[in-house]
Amino acid sequence: MNKQPVSYLQTDSRWAKISYSAKGESTNIGASGCGPTSAAMLLATLTGKSITPKDTCAWSLDHGFKACNQGTYYTYFVPQFAAYGLTCKRLNTTNLYGNPNSDIHEQAIKLLKAGWYLIACMGKGNWTSSGHFVVVWWADGVFYINDPASQKTERLRGDAYTFRSQVKYYFAIDARAYNGQAEQEEKMTQDKFNEMMDTYLEQLAAQEPGDWSKEDREWAEKLGLVQGDDNGKKAYKTPLTKEQAVVLLHRFQDLK
Numbered sequence: 001m002n003k004q005p006v007s008y009l010q011t012d013s014r015w016a017k018i019s020y021s022a023k024g025e026s027t028n029i030g031a032s033g034c035g036p037t038s039a040a041m042l043l044a045t046l047t048g049k050s051i052t053p054k055d056t057c058a059w060s061l062d063h064g065f066k067a068c069n070q071g072t073y074y075t076y077f078v079p080q081f082a083a084y085g086l087t088c089k090r091l092n093t094t095n096l097y098g099n100p101n102s103d104i105h106e107q108a109i110k111l112l113k114a115g116w117y118l119i120a121c122m123g124k125g126n127w128t129s130s131g132h133f134v135v136v137w138w139a140d141g142v143f144y145i146n147d148p149a150s151q152k153t154e155r156l157r158g159d160a161y162t163f164r165s166q167v168k169y170y171f172a173i174d175a176r177a178y179n180g181q182a183e184q185e186e187k188m189t190q191d192k193f194n195e196m197m198d199t200y201l202e203q204l205a206a207q208e209p210g211d212w213s214k215e216d217r218e219w220a221e222k223l224g225l226v227q228g229d230d231n232g233k234k235a236y237k238t239p240l241t242k243e244q245a246v247v248l249l250h251r252f253q254d255l256k
Helices: 034-047 053-062 074-082 103-113 160-166 181-186 190-205 211-223 242-255
Strands: 088-090 117-122 132-139 142-146 167-173
Touching (some): 034 053, 034 074, 034 132, 053 074, 074 088, 074 167, 103 117, 103 132
Antiparallel strands (some): 117 132, 117 167, 132 142
16 A cells, blocks of 8 residues: 655646756646656655655756657656665556556556555546656555646546556656555564474474375385384475485385
8 A cells, every 4th residue: 555645736836837848949847747747746755855846857857858849758767766766667668558458557556556656658548648647556455646737536546447558658666665565574584484484394294194195105114214203203294305315215225
């Protein structure tokens, strides 16, 4: 489960008319800043700092990530999050548009459930007429959307199949520590693992062998290939160690 992230609109009057123009064009955050605005939502959420679309758009321009007469280059997100010490990875390089059954969608959902956030690049349809970035998060078994250009219900709680049909690319941001998932994973220590394995082996050894091996067991015991342990038990359900294997082979050689 994700905590609800900060929500920004690129059309907010505080920054909508600020220039977001590459060389050779004239545009602003309100018209073209969906990518950096989506990044700003998650950066503000994960750092606790007052990071706004004004800041992220300026960073994008300074580092050459604004495409002339288009939006923001896909290569923007990984270095933008890295600048704040956060991990972002692009999940696919092949366009998923019109492919709702791709395994990439399942990978994206799995990451959401594990505490990551997503930024999705949407294609033509419910969210855009060309291309548009939105934030995706997960809570109570449902995916939610922070759309930097809209507050319409159909764009914040879009139909899952429609969404999967119209998404083009996914970018995943590691927020497990923020969402409490990393802490749970770190509880598995070596000592804890050893304890769990010892318990498993004890339970395994306590199980009775199956009827299908009865004749073979009686044969091996009669020849002395298998003997009881210190407690007079023959644990057939425990793994065979190298030490036990060489003893078994030696006994078999003596019999021959």
